[in-house]
Amino acid sequence: MAMTSKATIDPREAEHFGKLAADWWNPRGSSAMLHRLNPVRLRYIREAVDQHFDADPQGFAPLKGYSAVDVGCGAGLLCEPLARLGGQVTGIDAAPQNIGAARAHAAASGLVIDYVAGEAEAAIAGRQFDLVTSMEVIEHVTDPAAFVATLAGALAPGGLMILSTPNRTPLSRLAMITLGEGAGMIPRGTHDHEKFLTPDELTELLRGAGLEPIDLRGLSFSPMAGFHLSDDVSLNYLVSARRAA
Numbered sequence: 406m407a408m409t410s411k412a413t414i415d416p417r418e419a420e421h422f423g424k425l426a427a428d429w430w431n432p433r434g435s436s437a438m439l440h441r442l443n444p445v446r447l448r449y450i451r452e453a454v455d456q457h458f459d460a461d462p463q464g465f466a467p468l469k470g471y472s473a474v475d476v477g478c479g480a481g482l483l484c485e486p487l488a489r490l491g492g493q494v495t496g497i498d499a500a501p502q503n504i505g506a507a508r509a510h511a512a513a514s515g516l517v518i519d520y521v522a523g524e525a526e527a528a529i530a531g532r533q534f535d536l537v538t539s540m541e542v543i544e545h546v547t548d549p550a551a552f553v554a555t556l557a558g559a560l561a562p563g564g565l566m567i568l569s570t571p572n573r574t575p576l577s578r579l580a581m582i583t584l585g586e587g588a589g590m591i592p593r594g595t596h597d598h599e600k601f602l603t604p605d606e607l608t609e610l611l612r613g614a615g616l617e618p619i620d621l622r623g624l625s626f627s628p629m630a631g632f633h634l635s636d637d638v639s640l641n642y643l644v645s646a647r648r649a650a
């Protein structure tokens with residue numbers, strides 16, 4: 406694939422994640438951590454969608470009539486629930502193996518999702534979506550500012566963007582790399598702590614891309630509560646931003 410000057414795919418990242426594709430939908434497999442995060446971030450997204458869009462607030466299809474793209478979708482853990490919420494969903498991933506696994510799983514689930522393999526820049530060039538999501542991806546790209554600018558360019562006027570990513574703190578290093586990767590709960594080599602962004606850094610990138618950050622929530626872990634939403638952003642966090650109508 407031709408790489409543009411703004412390319413944000415690190416080929417080693419795509420190769421690393423592509424090797425996990427066959428096992429992606431196994432909740433006890435190599436992507437188990439994403440399976441555990443998924444219900445929590447879905448709760449956050451559902452709340453944000455209910456507040457932002459008015460298709461079917463509090464109902465079964467709050468995204469009905471709206472388009473959504475999930476960038477760095479893996480094998481579709483988030484795309485599928487977004488489609489069940491009524492959205493017209495596109496999923497993009499740098500690893501073609503993940504897109505293959507995503508297509509197969511959606512077909513088996515009877516869901517219509519437009520999956521595209523490749524770099525975000527090429528895959529969404531010239532297209533706009535009402536909802537743009539990208540979960541646990543920005544810490545893997547080569548140029549976070551260019552990546553945010555690409556996502557912002559794909560956000561329709563009045564649209565909503567939601568990102569999640571680990572914070573760059575001693576806690577995230579201990580939990581995600583020393584313990585998580587050390588004990589095999591996260592595949593070894595998944596994370597580079599230096600590439601993690603703080604909430605201030607990420608919201609600055611969002612502002613720089615012409616968006617208005619509107620919410621910041623922590624995605625925390627405790628032995629009693631497991632993963633949950635909180636005000637503590639020291640481990641991982643979700644941020645929402647909107648484009649003026």
Ligand SMILES: C[S@@+](CC[C@H](N)C(=O)[O-])C[C@H]1O[C@@H](n2cnc3c(N)ncnc32)[C@H](O)[C@@H]1O
Nearest residue numbers: 413414422439477478479482498499500525540
């Ligand atoms: C940690 S996984 C997260 C997958 C999914 N978002 C989730 O949370 O369930 C990161 C994914 O981002 C993809 N990725 C990394 N850089 C990318 C880029 N520049 N464009 C598209 N996908 C990318 C990888 O191939 C991988 O599937």
